[in-house]
Amino acid sequence: MDKHNLFDSVLPASSSLNDLVTHPPMPVASQSILNFIQALSDTLLKDPASRAFPDIVALGFWLRDGNIKQLVKQINGYGQQALIKPVGTVVHYTPNNVDTMFLYSWVCALLMGNRNVVRLGSADSPAKHLLLACLERLFSLPEYSDIALRNLFVQGAKSDESNQALAQIADARVLWGGDNSVLSIKQYAAKPRCRDISFADRYSAVVINGDKLTDGEQLNTLCELLWQDAKPYAQQACSSPRVLFWLGNKNLQSEFARVLNHQALSENANPNEGISRVNEHLVVSQWLQCQSFADAPLVMNRVSVIPVHQVNTEMMVMHCGDALFYLQSLDSLDDLANCLPARVQTLTYWGVERDALLKLLAEPSIQGVDRCVSVGKALTFSPEWDGYRLLVSLSRYVQLDWG
Amino acid sequence: MTIAEDYQSALNALLDEPVYGLSQSEKKTRLQSVFALLHQHHSQHCTPYHNMFRQPVSHNTPLEQLPFMAVRLFKLFALKSVPDNDVVKCLMSSGTSGQVPSRIFLDSLTSRMQSKALVKILQQFLGKQRLPMLIIDSPDVKGADGKLNARAAGIQGLAMFGRDHTYALNPDMTLNSDAISAFCQRYQDQPVLVFGFTFMVWQHFVSALKTSGITVHLPHAHLFHSGGWKKLEAQKVSNETFKQQLLAVAGISAVTNFYGMAEQVGSVFMECEQGMLHAPVTAEVLIRNPYDLSLVKTGECGLIQVLSTLPYSYPGYSILTEDRGTVHGVDDCMCGRSGTYFTVQGRLPKVEVRGCSDTSSSMGSGA
Numbered sequence: 001m002d003k004h005n006l007f008d009s010v011l012p013a014s015s016s017l018n019d020l021v022t023h024p025p026m027p028v029a030s031q032s033i034l035n036f037i038q039a040l041s042d043t044l045l046k047d048p049a050s051r052a053f054p055d056i057v058a059l060g061f062w063l064r065d066g067n068i069k070q071l072v073k074q075i076n077g078y079g080q081q082a083l084i085k086p087v088g089t090v091v092h093y094t095p096n097n098v099d100t101m102f103l104y105s106w107v108c109a110l111l112m113g114n115r116n117v118v119r120l121g122s123a124d125s126p127a128k129h130l131l132l133a134c135l136e137r138l139f140s141l142p143e144y145s146d147i148a149l150r151n152l153f154v155q156g157a158k159s160d161e162s163n164q165a166l167a168q169i170a171d172a173r174v175l176w177g178g179d180n181s182v183l184s185i186k187q188y189a190a191k192p193r194c195r196d197i198s199f200a201d202r203y204s205a206v207v208i209n210g211d212k213l214t215d216g217e218q219l220n221t222l223c224e225l226l227w228q229d230a231k232p233y234a235q236q237a238c239s240s241p242r243v244l245f246w247l248g249n250k251n252l253q254s255e256f257a258r259v260l261n262h263q264a265l266s267e268n269a270n271p272n273e274g275i276s277r278v279n280e281h282l283v284v285s286q287w288l289q290c291q292s293f294a295d296a297p298l299v300m301n302r303v304s305v306i307p308v309h310q311v312n313t314e315m316m317v318m319h320c321g322d323a324l325f326y327l328q329s330l331d332s333l334d335d336l337a338n339c340l341p342a343r344v345q346t347l348t349y350w351g352v353e354r355d356a357l358l359k360l361l362a363e364p365s366i367q368g369v370d371r372c373v374s375v376g377k378a379l380t381f382s383p384e385w386d387g388y389r390l391l392v393s394l395s396r397y398v399q400l401d402w403g
Numbered sequence: 404m405t406i407a408e409d410y411q412s413a414l415n416a417l418l419d420e421p422v423y424g425l426s427q428s429e430k431k432t433r434l435q436s437v438f439a440l441l442h443q444h445h446s447q448h449c450t451p452y453h454n455m456f457r458q459p460v461s462h463n464t465p466l467e468q469l470p471f472m473a474v475r476l477f478k479l480f481a482l483k484s485v486p487d488n489d490v491v492k493c494l495m496s497s498g499t500s501g502q503v504p505s506r507i508f509l510d511s512l513t514s515r516m517q518s519k520a521l522v523k524i525l526q527q528f529l530g531k532q533r534l535p536m537l538i539i540d541s542p543d544v545k546g547a548d549g550k551l552n553a554r555a556a557g558i559q560g561l562a563m564f565g566r567d568h569t570y571a572l573n574p575d576m577t578l579n580s581d582a583i584s585a586f587c588q589r590y591q592d593q594p595v596l597v598f599g600f601t602f603m604v605w606q607h608f609v610s611a612l613k614t615s616g617i618t619v620h621l622p623h624a625h626l627f628h629s630g631g632w633k634k635l636e637a638q639k640v641s642n643e644t645f646k647q648q649l650l651a652v653a654g655i656s657a658v659t660n661f662y663g664m665a666e667q668v669g670s671v672f673m674e675c676e677q678g679m680l681h682a683p684v685t686a687e688v689l690i691r692n693p694y695d696l697s698l699v700k701t702g703e704c705g706l707i708q709v710l711s712t713l714p715y716s717y718p719g720y721s722i723l724t725e726d727r728g729t730v731h732g733v734d735d736c737m738c739g740r741s742g743t744y745f746t747v748q749g750r751l752p753k754v755e756v757r758g759c760s761d762t763s764s765s766m767g768s769g770a
Contacts, residue, residue, distance in 0.1 A: 274694075275693050276754045278694055278696060279723070279751060280754055282723065286455055286472060287479055289454055289455040290451035291451070291454065300696065301695045320754070322754075
């Protein structure tokens with residue numbers, strides 16, 4: 001398993017898959033792991049280059065000591081009648097363009113003491129470049145050498161051989177990238193007890209209570225929060241809402257579309273970017289209208305809002321993201337029950353009574369929704385993600401019964 | 404009279420007008436009546452069209468308020484406005500790099516009108532006499548499956564202006580030097596017609612001639628070419644270079660580019676001596692802001708919307724293309740032709756497939 005044969009490049013440059021597995025995993029949440037995460041947080045937040053990337057800043061904040069300590073507390077809670085240990089080697093398959101998402105799952109695996117191999121997507125981006133440069137810097141410092149020896153970032157794993165090698169060393173695999181990616185990676189046989197955490201194709205929705213929307217102030221707040229959820233990664237993250245369910249009074253729908261567009265325009269750093277966007281949205285909109293799936297768009301500019309009659313699988317496949325919203329009107333919250341198939345990942349809400357929502361989500365017939373958070377928090381990462389509890393899945397639970 | 408009859412008589416009357424002679428205000432009035440009839444026809448006979456465009460359109464509807472269809476819909480749906488039995492031809496666009504091609508269904512009326520309109524336009528540049536014709540393509544382009552690809556359709560459209568059709572390329576796209584030499588020998592002292600797609604002419608004629616050492620001398624030839632500059636832009640070949648090289652390797656000094664598309668055959672925009680593309684009497688162009696699809700001012704670059712009076716068997720009379728262009732003026736081009744004139748600035752950039760659901764599946768190959 002020579003790194004030169006298997007990958008185009010590896011980080012740390014002196015390391016290899018062979019070297020990696022010679023080092024035992026580390027204790028869960030050991031001090032040296034916590035120090036490293038703290039240093040990573042500092043580096044990301046202090047680097048002036050980070051400022052251009054809101055998702056890197058968000059990552060830096062998430063990695064701060066306070067937040068990580070909460071996680072450690074959580075981990076300690078798991079260990080009441082048990083020993084919590086690393087699972088071994090975790091291989092992460094990262095998506096091409098959602099640059100920072102994979103770092104969260106990597107940090108979760110690192111925190112649990114695991115050895116990690118992160119297989120990076122082929123696409124290059126400034127954000128990814130920045131992240132890797134920070135990691136390279138930290139890995140080169142003597143105080144983090146124990147981390148550097150156990151974590152490997154590889155790029156350009158093209159051949160069957162390199163993918164087989166990755167599959168064979170994995171005790172757990174974290175598969176980002178949707179249905180096709182997940183299935184194609186799973187073709188490479190892993191150990192029988194390997195745990196696969198598969199992030200399949202999902203989409204997310206927001207439910208807005210039109211009966212509770214009364215004034216422009218509320219509309220502004222709603223649109224500001226909603227845009228926080230949809231703007232990053234050009235709406236390509238599974239957690240960003242693509243469907244808007246609108247309950248009750250529809251009077252403010254047009255005004256809502258206008259305000260949302262205005263909000264997006266006001267945050268537009270570079271008005272010349274996205275020259276193809278509206279044409280893509282026009283194609284989707286006309287594709288929908290042709291088949292009587294939708295009415296004419298309420299707005300088609302920086303964002304597009306298209307009133308659809310009933311969300312279906314086909315139209316979700318056709319959804320091209322980049323600030324495109326399907327708007328479906330519902331008479332009441334009960335009608336939402338039929339709109340949450342297994343593919344729905346995150347449901348955010350605005351103006352909906354929590355108890356009523358909870359009652360609905362508890363319905364055994366509803367297969368979808370693995371996260372329900374208030375609007376504005378769709379992309380806030382937690383180790384409970386997409387229906388998985390990462391800290392649990394990426395560790396071993398040694399049951400103890402001394403009795 | 405039925406809508407079909409009204410439409411045919413209005414279109415025929417338009418075709419009797421000079422190609423570049425009507426004033427813009429007169430032309431607009433005439434076009435609006437034809438488009439109102441086409442809207443009615445497609446609304447009644449093409450359900451997807453009806454579903455998409457419910458707004459009323461009358462002969463008073465200004466051109467910029469006519470509905471327009473994204474060109475890609477012809478790849479996504481089989482759109483037609485005549486019964487299946489009436490379809491005489493199905494035109495397929497040259498779907499680039501493995502894409503689904505557009506499918507354009509023609510009945511005999513639309514097919515006939517396309518030819519008629521094309522003849523009227525090209526006669527302005529070629530005269531009425533049929534000239535010996537050198538085609539910069541291979542005879543195999545026609546294909547055997549009965550479905551007409553856009554390249555073959557383009558050649559077929561132009562072929563009616565020529566005689567003694569000679570294909571300059573072998574099936575493997577190398578120069579057919581015997582055919583070319585024979586053609587040159589026979590016709591070098593008289594006017595001839597040369598036609599090819601821009602990229603084919605550059606790659607397989609100009610560049611190939613340069614490396615092969617074959618001499619071609621056709622000083623009285625007039626080359627017509629079309630099909631876009633995308634591939635040539637990538638090689639940094641400008642219109643000027645293109646013309647210079649043609650003169651250098653083949654002695655051809657008369658070169659005319661034109662803009663048109665498989666979705667609106669018969670509606671071609673010819674380049675004048677000033678380098679401007681001109682809307683003929685049967686067609687119009689509008690430029691829209693790519694960020695909100697509103698109309699832009701003269702001189703501003705945006706998405707090209709093409710309007711053609713010819714599409715009757717399929718709902719393609721008003722199409723938003725994925726090309727970028729600029730209208731430079733109306734009725735006042737230095738060349739003397741009336742109507743709208745414009746230039747093309749290239750294609751809209753392809754949208755990168757991004758995000759969660761496009762990732763490592765490519766196994767790092769980036770595909």
